[in-house]
Amino acid sequence: MSSTAKGVRARARMEVTAAIKDEARRQLAAEGAAKLSLRAVARELGMVSSALYRYFPSRDDLLTALIIDAYDSLGESAEAAHAKAADAGPVQRWTAVAEAVRDWALRHPHEYALIYGSPVPGYTAPDTTVPSASRVGLVFIGILREAHGTSGLIEPAPLPAALRPEAERMTADLAPDLPPASVAALVASWAELFGLVGFELFGQFNRVVEDRAAFFRHAVGRLAREVGLVDGQG
Amino acid sequence: MSSTAKGVRARARMEVTAAIKDEARRQLAAEGAAKLSLRAVARELGMVSSALYRYFPSRDDLLTALIIDAYDSLGESAEAAHAKAADAGPVQRWTAVAEAVRDWALRHPHEYALIYGSPVPGYTAPDTTVPSASRVGLVFIGILREAHGTSGLIEPAPLPAALRPEAERMTADLAPDLPPASVAALVASWAELFGLVGFELFGQFNRVVEDRAAFFRHAVGRLAREVGLVDGQG
């Protein structure tokens, strides 16, 4: 067999696929998802538009690939922030990860809109995206779990009867070692955190909040207390 | 002068404009903002596409009109829920309005996406939308204000120095009669509330939260406590 047995084609395919995604990401960052055009991508890459369909069977498939990459990029940022704050207390770790999420969103507004804004209408994300989409959430679960092991987690008020079954179901799925009330509070805070980021990013804070960084820091600190995180010394 | 002096044309214009918006709203609800097509609207109305430009100079202008209508529709729902719960305590009023927002969102997902999801890329809402967009927020401010007058509002923990100027600025703009710490908490909870709604609507709760109604109810109750609302008996 030759030195690159089946490689010469497979490798070229990899490279072209990557080039397409890179150029698409460029257009996405520059103009937003709606103005991402397969023809423009192909044009920029010096190929004809129909050739591009050998790599992505449709525009939606290209978008899906970009969505997965965006989730991974955000997840990496969150994980990196978590690792960097490994020596700090639970509240500080929580805050650090939250700020990493916000920073990433401000740095990649169109990609954030792609994954957390309204999904491109008529399009529903396939299951392929689930693992990448879960990464940020897992970081927050990790913070709670660590805090729970070092008395840095105060169990919140007992759950009302109406929510107990749901909370126990979530707990079994997400973190069986944590109290259901904490898991329920975490999931709520998780959604609320992205509410804060989204409102800032999508202009809802215009004419309302000026010092967004300070406001976000404070709100995120309240969320940490809300899930029961405390900076115990020991 | 005739019975409808300048009315015959002006009135026809009104009617056609309304018909266009109605048909556009239909398409918006059916297919989403991205698939809203001026040509399709015109086709459905039995006119040619170029005629439609006499009423809306561009597709974005049509969308803006729909956005304003959506804000008003949501605002009306919130105001109605508030009025209906006028006799209840502050926490119940808060919860009623929050549930009205969620119900409206579930009933009009594409319109919700239009106003609270990622803005249609390349498009920034003009100032015309501000009054309609403010209505929901004003309802929540009203609840706080009423509660403040009837000892139904507990002032939250004092603000950190870093947020005090911003909180005082917001207070002066939004509700000078309320404590800055309460106003800051309200704005945060406002964003967080829409985070909860958005996560449910845009599929982020798939595979995570099952009983969304119960979960939302509980989370919204916590938000009410977070802003300091209590159901005092007096």
Added chain:
DNA sequence: ACACATTCGAGAGCACTGCTCTTGCTTTGG
């Protein structure tokens, strides 16, 4: 090593979009 099968790039073409411009007809106001 040869023949068969698969993969790929290119081009033409279809149906659709937002938007502009011109051509006439109708309503309006002086």
Added chain:
DNA sequence: CCAAAGCAAGAGCAGTGCTCTCGAATGTGT
């Protein structure tokens, strides 16, 4: 009553996603 403004219609431009066909390059089984 007549000029001015408002209006619907049609043709047309540039762009889009996507499909199909056709050679050429690149694989694979015998």
